[in-house]
Amino acid sequence: MDSTKSLVDRDAERLASGHYSLGPLCKQGHEWQSTGQSLRREDRRGCVECHRGQARAQHVASRPPDWAEQKAKRQLLPGKWYSQADVERFWSKVDTSGEHWTYRGWHDITGYPMFRLQGKDIRVSHFVWELRYDRRFPEGLFATHTCDMPQCVNPLHIRPGTQAENIADRDRKGRTARGDRSGARLHPESRPRGRDHWMHQHPEWIRRGDDHYYRRHPEQIRRGEDAHNASLTNAQAVAIYLRYQVVKSQRKVAREFGVTRDVVQTIVRGETYQQATAHLRLVGEDAGGPDKRPDERVG
Secondary structure, eight states, rough: OTTSHHHHHHHHHHHHHEEEESSSOTTTTOOOOTSSSSEEEEESSSSSSHHHHHHHHHHHSOOOOOOOOHHHHHHHOOOOBHHHHHHHHHTTEOOOSSSSSSOSSOOOOSSSSSEEETTTEHHHHHHHHHHHTSSOOOOOOOOEESOOTTTTOGGGGGEEEEEHHHHHHHTTTTOOGGGGGHHHHHHHHGGGOOOGGGHHHHGGGGGGGGGGGHOOGGGGGOOOOTTTTTTHHHHHHHHHOOOOOOOHHHHHHHHHTTHHHHHHHHHHHSSHHHHHHHHHHHHHHHOOOOSSSSOOOOO
């Protein structure tokens, strides 16, 4: 049933479906829709509104003594995107006994501590910095640890910085995983090679030939001027191809059109813009034109 409907609409649907029925007016006088009768469930003799009132009373009676206080803590703090309950839950996971504060919550796959806040997983280093300085962590920046310990959540050891600054600080302190410190050197077993590589273990996973995705869906390939890295339109490619058939010099054509010689060469050879020049290539072959792959070494 649609949860967006009002209670009256849902009661009307239940009445029409036979789950509810109209009966004598109850002792509390709960009249339904000015009918002079009370709404009753088929499996219960009591009034529906009376039953709802009893359920509400039981629910209120079952609340803990500090329910109002806990509800107030769950409200967002003024001007903040978190509540007092979130703050208390966070600090319950932090050990502040030493210089480097440790976080007892969960860590992501890279080892950085994470905290669940308002339905999102955020870096603890960002959140603890916000609590310490009472403002949002600058968007687009990274948390740089001056103590060189990513697991530390002491806000005095954290400062916002760009990725370039973070990398420069890492290189300056000699913490870059290069040479014998790289993961491939320290843990060669984590890099399957040779016969242990997945391509050798499961060659059936590799789609080749007519089973390849581009063979089965050639319409998905963006060619010519539609390609993401296209520098010319199809009309320009055709003009370059026709101009070469006249001057027979790739360098001269490149200077005329303001492109490199490699661009002209790939168009003439049919390596790029194939669909745009295909009809011209067929005409040239029928007329005994030059080879499809001219090799010009002298301009």
